[in-house]
Amino acid sequence: MEKKLSEMDYEEEGTIxxxxxxxxxxxAGMGIREGKEVKMMTKQPIKGPVVVEVGRSNTSLGMGLAAKILVEVKR
Amino acid sequence: MSKVLLMGQSNVGKSVLFNRLAGARATVSNYPGTTVDFDKGRMRIEGQDVEIVDIPGSFSLEPKDRAEEVAVKMLEETKGATVVCVIDSSKVERGLYLALEIIEKRHSVIIALNMADVAKDANINVDAERLEEILGVPVVPMVATRGEGLKELVSRIREAVPVEIEGIIKNVGGKSGTSSHS
Structure with a gap:
């Protein structure tokens, strides 16, 4: 199933x-590109930033930016 | 060689390396973004006194905050400098993004594959020789906190030369002009 990165649930994993x-x-400088696996690490309430794990690093993204990224989530 | 710039993404050990090379006391902590302005020092390379600059961590050459602006501006204003690109060996892919951006701008680059111990603990093996073949610039594995690889880095700094990005793309079997920045 495809969804926006901003819509992923806590601990959900997928491929960009x-x-x-x-x-x-x-x-791209944060290691986020098509084909990379991501995992949702932290979600802040009220449109707060998300923290995702990508390539052994945790990186935070604003909700606006996270909504521009489409992810195929596992299962 | 007029100047040596230490560049890399945040939390890869630029300031540790700076302190080692310049004998300085830049603040080091295990948090990204400790260096927000640049530090200057001096070091000796083959008997010559050279200025070395510790630059704030930047993910890419497209600045997203004040510290990254400082980094990009420093690079642009210091033409002819040698850039030591510091990469966390356990996060090579991410680090190479910035390194390639700097190479693409025709700067003389040498790559410090730092934190080799951390990568080893995580069972990550980086083939520095192969990477050097592909990139055409010197690649030196090191552990800056313990001073490992420091001598090799200094002795090879003069080997840093500008290279053609097209050559690198060819070496990895990619197609020029279409693969990146499309």
């Missing part, structure tokens, strides 16, 4: 399927 054009370069 797509990143909205113009935002790829913004997140």
């Amino acid at each position: 399927k797509g990143i909205e054009k113009g935002f790829r370069e913004k997140v």
Whole structure:
């Protein structure tokens, strides 16, 4: 099932399927690109930032940016 | 060689390396973003006195905050400098992104594969020689906190040269111009 990174639940894992054009370069430096596996580590309430694990690092993303990233979630 | 710039993503050990090389006392902590401004020091390379600059961690050359702006500006303003690109050996892919951006801008780069001990503990083996073949710039594995690899890094700093990004893309079997930044 595909969903936005911002919609992933706590501890949910998946593979990045797509990143909205113009935002790829913004997140590439953090190791986020198509084909990479991600895991939701922390979700803050009220549109707060999310922390995801990607390539052995934890990285935080604003909700706006997380909504530009499409993920195929496991199971 | 006029200057040596230490660049890399946050929390990879740039300031530890800086302290080792310049004999300085930059604040070091195990948190990303400890260095928000740059520190300057001096070191000797083959008998020559050279300025060395510790630059705040930056994920990429597209600045997202004040510290990253400092990093990008320093790089742009210091033409002709040699860039020591510090990479966390356990997070090589992420680190290479910034390294390749710097290489792409035709700077002279040498890569310090730092935290080799951390990578080893995590069962991650990085083939430094192969990486050097692919990139065409010197790649030195090291553990800056223990001073391992420091001598090799200093002795090879002069080997840092600008290389063509197209050559690197060819070496990994990619297609020029279409694979990245599309």
